[in-house]
Amino acid sequence: MTVAIRQIHPVFTGEVSGIDITSPLTRDEVAAIEAGMDRYAVCVFRDQKITDEQQMAFSLNFGALENARGGNITKPEDRRLAVGMNDVSNLARDGRPLDRDSRQHLFNLGNLLWHSDSSFRPIPAKYSLLSARVVNPVGGNTEFADMRAAYDALDADTKAQIEDLICEHSLMYSRGSLGMVDFTDEERAMFRPVRQRLVRTHPVTGRKSLYLSSHAGGIVGMPMPEARILLRDLNEHATQPRFVYAHAWRPWDLVIWDNRQVMHRGRRYDQRQPRDMRRTTIAGDAPTTAQVTAS
Numbered sequence: 016m017t018v019a020i021r022q023i024h025p026v027f028t029g030e031v032s033g034i035d036i037t038s039p040l041t042r043d044e045v046a047a048i049e050a051g052m053d054r055y056a057v058c059v060f061r062d063q064k065i066t067d068e069q070q071m072a073f074s075l076n077f078g079a080l081e082n083a084r085g086g087n088i089t090k091p092e093d094r095r096l097a098v099g100m101n102d103v104s105n106l107a108r109d110g111r112p113l114d115r116d117s118r119q120h121l122f123n124l125g126n127l128l129w130h131s132d133s134s135f136r137p138i139p140a141k142y143s144l145l146s147a148r149v150v151n152p153v154g155g156n157t158e159f160a161d162m163r164a165a166y167d168a169l170d171a172d173t174k175a176q177i178e179d180l181i182c183e184h185s186l187m188y189s190r191g192s193l194g195m196v197d198f199t200d201e202e203r204a205m206f207r208p209v210r211q212r213l214v215r216t217h218p219v220t221g222r223k224s225l226y227l228s229s230h231a232g233g234i235v236g237m238p239m240p241e242a243r244i245l246l247r248d249l250n251e252h253a254t255q256p257r258f259v260y261a262h263a264w265r266p267w268d269l270v271i272w273d274n275r276q277v278m279h280r281g282r283r284y285d286q287r288q289p290r291d292m293r294r295t296t297i298a299g300d301a302p303t304t305a306q307v308t309a310s
């Protein structure tokens with residue numbers, strides 16, 4: 016089989032065919048997917064009946080798995096999936112939907128805000144790989160916004176104004192914006208804000224992108240309301256329909272996105288019905304603040 020990638024949105028996103036990702040890949044196949052990710056930023060694979068072990072093995076072609084510690088409030092004894100798997104479902108350990116007022120469920124609702132995975136970590140994620148195991152009957156699309164196209168479309172003054180800005184990201188900002196503010200001291204320490212550049216440069220293509228996320232809640236050296244207004248404006252700009260691809264899930268779809276080049280969000284769905292989505296996350300390799308931008 017030869018890997019082929021067809022662009023399915025005017026500015027980004029490719030649908031990949033001619034590959035079975037449940038068995039080991041050749042070097043050429045891995046290279047074709049990496050090249051597709053650099054170009055399209057989101058790659059969609061259909062009909063991949065994958066197990067957790069196979070998903071982790073496939074993911075390792077693209078780097079090390081990110082250590083998920085400090086990214087959630089789920090207690091170890093409540094975890095449904097093995098270490099290495101991020102549970103993006105609405106399910107409890109017993110396989111039933113979480114209670115409407117369970118803290119875990121409320122925290123997970125943060126995934127419905129535009130974000131980039133792990134932007135709250137000092138070294139944020141490279142790729143995320145999300146596999147649909149059980150699809151919800153109502154809603155539950157995942158949307159992606161191309162932050163390279165969004166950056167390119169900014170006017171020159173705005174580009175100059177934001178070029179060297181550094182944002183502060185924390186899970187307390189994204190959850191706080193939903194009114195979830197009851198963090199324990201331990202959680203506050205775990206969710207300490209980290210710094211990220213607002214404009215980042217892709218290490219392979221050299222393209223610049225806006226590095227936005229609902230976790231971003233402040234800008235270094237800027238009064239808070241001014242920072243929040245700027246971030247809101249940029250988010251509004253970056254998530255215009257022309258930059259957004261909406262993925263309607265079928266069972267056994269797997270979608271990979273490059274967190275350095277896109278934001279994403281889930282859409283609302285019927286929380287009383289199961290939605291079983293499982294993610295693996297590829298670790299990034301450097302803090303964004305170490306990045307020097309060349310103009």
Ligand code: OGA
Nearest residue numbers: 103126156157280281294
């Ligand atoms: C994720 C995520 C949104 C969704 O997997 O990182 O944000 O639609 N998912 O489940």
Ligand code: MN
Nearest residue numbers: 126130131132
């Ligand atoms: Mn996410």
